[in-house]
Amino acid sequence: MKKLLILIFGALLFGSCSNALYxxxxxxxxxxxxxxxxxxxxxxKRFSRQYAKIVDSPKGKRKLPPPGACVEYxxxxxxxxxxxEAKEYLIKETVYYPESQTxxxxxxxxxxL
Amino acid sequence: xxKLFLIITIIYLFVSCNLAKDVIDKNMPxxxxxxxxxxxxxxxxxxxxxxxxxxxxxxxxxxxKLKKERERQDKIAAGDTLGFVxxxxxxxxxxxxxxxxxxPHMYSQQPKTILLLYPWNRSKNMAAxxxxxINISRELSLKGYYVLPTMLTMNLHxxxxxxxxxxxxxxxxxKYKMExxxxxxxxxxxxxxxxxxxSTNINxxxxxxxxxxxxxxxxxxxxxxxxxxxxxxxxKVDKSKDTYEMEPRTIPLFGTCxxxxxxxxxxxxxxxxxxxxxxxxxxxxxxxxxxxxxxxRPS
Numbered sequence: 001m002k003k004l005l006i007l008i009f010g011a012l013l014f015g016s017c018s019n020a021l022y023x024x025x026x027x028x029x030x031x032x033x034x035x036x037x038x039x040x041x042x043x044x045k046r047f048s049r050q051y052a053k054i055v056d057s058p059k060g061k062r063k064l065p066p067p068g069a070c071v072e073y074x075x076x077x078x079x080x081x082x083x084x085e086a087k088e089y090l091i092k093e094t095v096y097y098p099e100s101q102t103x104x105x106x107x108x109x110x111x112x113l
Numbered sequence: 114x115x116k117l118f119l120i121i122t123i124i125y126l127f128v129s130c131n132l133a134k135d136v137i138d139k140n141m142p143x144x145x146x147x148x149x150x151x152x153x154x155x156x157x158x159x160x161x162x163x164x165x166x167x168x169x170x171x172x173x174x175x176x177x178k179l180k181k182e183r184e185r186q187d188k189i190a191a192g193d194t195l196g197f198v199x200x201x202x203x204x205x206x207x208x209x210x211x212x213x214x215x216x217p218h219m220y221s222q223q224p225k226t227i228l229l230l231y232p233w234n235r236s237k238n239m240a241a242x243x244x245x246x247i248n249i250s251r252e253l254s255l256k257g258y259y260v261l262p263t264m265l266t267m268n269l270h271x272x273x274x275x276x277x278x279x280x281x282x283x284x285x286x287x288k289y290k291m292e293x294x295x296x297x298x299x300x301x302x303x304x305x306x307x308x309x310x311x312s313t314n315i316n317x318x319x320x321x322x323x324x325x326x327x328x329x330x331x332x333x334x335x336x337x338x339x340x341x342x343x344x345x346x347x348x349k350v351d352k353s354k355d356t357y358e359m360e361p362r363t364i365p366l367f368g369t370c371x372x373x374x375x376x377x378x379x380x381x382x383x384x385x386x387x388x389x390x391x392x393x394x395x396x397x398x399x400x401x402x403x404x405x406x407x408x409x410r411p412s
Contacts, residue, residue, distance in 0.1 A: 021387065032244070034267065035247070075268075
């Protein structure tokens, strides 16, 4: 009986764990702020510092940053003049998601990286 | 005597004029008849005789019957073959339809990359497009698709270099395949996102169209009318320190958008990054026009 209870409790505990593919942290707040406000250089620095968490400490089932997150972070880095790092993140995106190659190529061409 | 003679002459003149007119009218050939006669004489064909047709007057009962029959034929032509009882039955107890039947192109074309266009906002809420685009991209990513970065779509829209769903035609989609490698493009039209001051209900209506960039087929189509009426907040704000916070008035609207996308894409086939990819063909699917209400007010 005791074993059964432990089993049920364990199953409930595992069942309640997030089954999502990616962990978004506060991506919604960040992107909403980005879409509705005008950011100056200082704000962009603060914004990218918060965004770094999504890209650098990925969680979720796939243990990868969500699709497009690396490209978005690369763009923020580019806006701060960190072109080398920006290029690294763009390459990361193509490694994680090979279908993004065409898109990344067009961005590299557009930004002149 | 003189006067009488004058009157008689005038009468004679009047009568003779009228007689002369009648004689002239009688002898003048009818133009139509003359041309037809001439044509008939040339071709050698005899003139057709027109026979009067019998006109039957229908009774009111017969007219009603005829009208009903015509309506029935129109319904059959429009594909509406169900009876009144069956139709109402399916309205409240919809027939279960598998995803393979509802979205056959999703399984045959298997799109991987989705470009989310900036939604066409027809509601009175200025920030509705942002709320929708963020939540839709997140939901599609969690479904296993590669969604092209939303931040860049927002940037392009701000710079006026990318059209919203309002202006883009399905024929222009091929350029997105070439430029961005998108397999499908999502068009969203927001009709309303509002919370009236007299009510606790938040209503949101939107239409979604996922169109293939290679064949221009509609892969997924839905019109959703979503209502959220509950004291439980629809969205839990991630309160990490030093983050941007939404206005308290925006949170319920954003949350309703979040809940709406979850129900709208609940039956959408899974994408290539999901473990259930191509294994959900026999799972349920909703109707194309969906009305959804979360009503959890305490009685």
